[in-house]
Amino acid sequence: MENRDTIVRVLKTLFESGDVFEIRMLDAVLPGSSWQHVQSGYFDYEHIEDVPNALANFKTYGGVYVTLNPVNPNLLGRANNRLKKAKNRETTGDKDILRRRWWLIDVDPVRPAGISATEEERGLSFDKAAEISSGLQSMDFPKPMCVNSGNGTQLLYRVDLPADDGGLIQRCLQQLSACSTDRVQVDMSVYNSARICRLPGTWNRKGDPIDTRPHRVAEIIDLPDEIETVPAELLHKLAGNCSKTSNSSADEIQPTISTVSPIDDFNERGDITAILQKHGWTLKSESDQQYWYRPGKSTGQHSATYDGTVFYVWSDNAHPFEARQGYNRFGVYKLLEYGGDDSASIAALKTDGYGPDDGDVDLTGILGKLCDGTAKASPPLPYGIEVHSLAQLRKTFSGLNKxxxxxxxxxxxxxxxxxxxxxxxxxxxxxxxxxxxxxxxxxxxxxxxxxxxxxxxxxxxxxxxxxxxxxxxxxxxxxxxxxxxxxxxxxxxxxxxxxxxxxxxxxxxxxxxxxxxxxxxxxxxxxxxxxxxxxxxxxxxxxxxxxxxxxxxxxxxxxxxxxxxxxxxxxxxxxxxxxxxxxxxxxxxxxxxxxxxxxxxxxxxxxxxxxxxxxxxxxxxxxxxxxDEVDTSQLLGMAKPKAKDKPPSLEDFVDRCVAPYDPCSKNSIVYEAGQILGLSERKANDMLSLAMENGLCTRIKAGSRMVYVKNRAGISGEKSLWAAALLTHDPGKPPQEIAEVTSCSVRQVNRVRQELSL
CATH class of the missing domain: 3.40.50.300 (P-loop containing nucleotide triphosphate hydrolases)
Incomplete structure (x- = not known):
């Protein structure tokens, strides 16, 4: 059975009066059924006591989860303080979160997917979570809520951040990635604001239960009497944004967590002068920054964007890691000791999570300049302007701004x-x-x-x-x-x-x-x-x-x-x-x-x-x-267009532009329509097409040409229509001549003459 008291206690810790949150049940099975599906519902703080009652209506389920952060209260309209079958796009997304209130650190033992953890594996996750919590406390982080999820251990820290925190929580998690081992992993995917978390007091059912891997109820391990909010500056400090929140150096902002990393190695061998000299560089001058060059190469006039074989190393380690301003000591150390001449290690440099952000720096080009010394010096452009080839820009293009x-x-x-x-x-x-x-x-x-x-x-x-x-x-x-x-x-x-x-x-x-x-x-x-x-x-x-x-x-x-x-x-x-x-x-x-x-x-x-x-x-x-029910072109004060002459009817168009000249070409009809009726070429073509659709004129083959004739009452067939047009324009023309031109018989021409009453 679920632990009702634990469910209510946790929800009242996570939320406060006026908040709305989502409860999501995976692999839910109703009584009398074996169909597994997802159930979802939205509850407000005042109805927290209804959550255990709603869960009790199900025969079984795989897991019950809750959104860690309050959601848009309008979502109550999806399922008001109740659970229902979740439809597509009817669960919480990041855009539905009002504000970040909790940061989740999820520590899981490594094991095959779809099975529960052993007691030993669960113990490993607890030990690692305790190690992380201790390390963060050494940085003045408050004590977190600690939860046994049934298979792993979760740390929940109270925060106060916008729903879109600019990637701050993600960067904090990345700083903890080095704590992962081949047996225990810190989940790097739980940074988004709409993240759901297993609800303590409910069952965690992964796979089938066996003696060594049983199903368990998630429990509270430790819930401090008073939950303190982590100050934003501590989060920035952990994330490595020391330039925003602190004057501490890069090697001072890391939590005291047991791990092997480049920065630990740097702390052991942090004499940057010795490292540079080891790689063949010579110190030219020194003030608040060091100016280094490689002997035997022409230094020329230096370039602030590392186009030459010289570069700056800032003497204080807190300076941003930016190509336009110079490397800090740790940045140069990483490139020389971990990058060396091997450009294949660049990906590791970009993702190792230590030191200021180097995501915008062309590490490939810089490694080539620092490590092999083949680049030629070139004078800088005025005003700090930089020139990049389209190929370079395309390599670094990561999309438009958010x-x-x-x-x-x-x-x-x-x-x-x-x-x-x-x-x-x-x-x-x-x-x-x-x-x-x-x-x-x-x-x-x-x-x-x-x-x-x-x-x-x-x-x-x-x-x-x-x-x-x-x-x-x-x-x-x-x-x-x-x-x-x-x-x-x-x-x-x-x-x-x-x-x-x-x-x-x-x-x-x-x-x-x-x-x-x-x-x-x-x-x-x-x-x-x-x-x-x-x-x-x-x-x-x-x-x-x-x-x-x-x-x-x-x-x-x-x-x-x-x-x-x-x-x-x-x-x-x-x-x-x-x-x-x-x-x-x-x-x-x-x-x-x-x-x-x-x-x-x-x-x-x-x-x-x-x-x-x-x-x-x-x-x-x-x-x-x-x-959407308004003509947007009707702005107040807009000058009204002058009334145009009434457009001609189709009959008038045919009588004035086709009949007097048939059999005639399309070009002739369009020309006459422009001259007589003032129609544009497009309008004349449109009216000609409509006249044909309405049976007012016909396109026929007259010898080797395609021409147009007016449809005259009682006349049908291409040859007869052609003969009718010729007789209309020249009633006295002998039938034998018309028959010869149109390939009609004389008798047929006389019949057409009779129909025309000529």
Whole structure:
């Protein structure tokens, strides 16, 4: 039997009032059946006591799991505090997670798939988990919840991070990968935010139970009286991001976990000077950095991108491992001692998990320059510009930046939101902020859930709060769900220009924001800046690009349109000021009023996505909502096209363009239609085709030519129609001549003449 008390105790530890979570049962079998399937349901905190009751309704199951992090409460609509057969795409995905609250370290014994662990194997996993926990405690990590999953051991650390943490949890797990052995493995796949974890108090049934490998109930090994949250700076420290959170050196940030790794070897033999000299390098000069070259080679003028046979080694080990600035000591050590002349070991260097991130460095090229000394020196380009061949770029291309708003905006990009004053663009953007913070689609566009920084220089703080509450209420979302995902800076009365805002962004870069909103853009212009100055505005957008790259997030700038009627302007010309404000942004999104009251049209010029069609929005305070029942071309103030002459009927077309000249060619008909009726070539061809479909004219073979004739009453057959056309234009022509031209008999020509009443 399941342990009801353990189930309830764990769920009340994992979640808090107001939270919603998913329970998922694998290989579930109902009474009276043998069919194994997946059951899933969503429960809120107030109905935790119902979970054991729901599980008791099943004859057996393979395992019961729970989402570690709270999910979008709207998912209760899938299965409200109950379990049901899970349909495709009706279980929790990463976009459904509101915030990361737990970090799972799953330690499993190595054994064949599909079977339970022995007691010895389970003991090995516990010993390794205890070793990891002890090592993390030496780095000031708090005690975790420790769980016996039935076959392995799990450590659960309380965290407070955005659902999209920028890969922080994944990098922390990678740092623990060296703890794995040939008998025990630390699972590297459990980093995503929607990860499910075995629910203590429930059975773990892997394969068939045998004496040495029985089925077991997952249990709590240790649950501290008070669960402490791991500070974010400790996670960054473990992940190796010391440049963001600490001045500690790279060899000081590793947990004291027993393992054999390059960094341990470095600690043993960390004299970088001796190692460089061993590999044939000579120290040229030394200040805050060391300048090394290989004797016997022309050093020339050095290149900051390692195009020559010289390179820098920074004297402090905390400097980022970046090709443009130089190697830190540990980076050079790895290349020389572990890379050496063997380029095949590059993959190991990229994945060993130690030292600052070297994923963007061309290790192949650098190894060649450091180890064989064959590269030639070349002078650097001005301003630090680098030239790369397309082949080099294609090798390192890893795809476009991650989306923020699918179809509109990516990380590192800037989007303008342009509309006339008091049209509601701030409300529209607040709904975007709420959508990203909660993971709900915005105006039909899928969003990536994450944290928002809202910098407002027009509204007082209390009004900003009031507006967010009103937007949440209109969207049927509790405002408290945004508490951890929306940060607000009100600059009303304390204006900061874009340069000062850059200082703010730099200070907050470790907060892992998904989007930064600046409302309004024009109030961030430095004193004396002319918004019509293309050069000045382009320079400001260049600053914003740097901020976006620094914070690895998207930027939204709320701006006003120029004065006057906007309906006839192109999308990129709607914003006020210099033209560069539209061209410098990656997405230029404009809102213009429609002819219908409370209807607006949203259009966009987009750089890194496919073009989108105009979208109609309905304004019902305080929300804009998408509507598809409006002609988006009818903008308010749009000049109406002049009424055109009524198009000719098909009969009129044939009587005026075919009948007077038949039998005639298509070119002749098209020409006459243009001259007489003013029709374009395309329109004339269309009308000719329709006339044939409606039996008003026919295409016949006249000798060696294909020609068109009008269909005349009572006449049928190609030769008769040809004869009818000739008789119509020349009634006095002898029947013998017409019969000779058309290959008809004289009798047939006379019959046609009689039908035409000539």
């Amino acid at each position: 989306p923020v708003v699918h179809g509109l905006l990516r990380e590192g990009e800037t989007m303008n939101v342009i509309a006339a004053p008091k049209m509601g663009k701030s409300w529209l953007t607040m709904r975007l902020a709420v959508s990203i913070a909660s993971g709900i689609d915005w105006m039909g566009f899928e969003v990536e859930q994450g944290k928002i920084l809202h910098i407002d220089n027009e509204l007082h703080r209390n009004l900003i709060i009031d507006r967010y509450e009103k937007v949440c209420k209109a969207m049927n979302l509790p405002a408290r769900l945004l508490d951890g995902n929306v940060d607000v800076i009100s600059l009303r009365g304390e204006l900061k220009d874009i340069v000062s805002i850059g200082d703010i962004c730099q200070s907050l870069q470790s907060n892992c924001y998904k989007l930064v909103i600046i409302d309004a853009f024009y109030r961030t212009l430095p004193v004396g800046t002319d918004e019509n100055d293309n050069g000045a505005i382009a320079g400001i957008y260049n600053m914003i690009d740097r901020y976006a790259a620094l914070m690895k997030c998207g930027f939204v700038l709320i701006h006003h349109s120029s004065k006057g009627n906007q309906s006839g302007k192109s999308v990129t010309d709607v914003g006020a000021g210099a033209g560069s404000q539209s061209r410098a942004a990656d997405t230029h999104l404009v809102i213009r009023p429609h002819e219908e009251q409370d209807i607006f049209v949203m259009e966009a010029g987009i750089r890194s996505w496919a073009p989108i069609d105009p979208i109609a929005l309905h304004w019902q305070w305080p929300l804009f909502s998408r509507t």
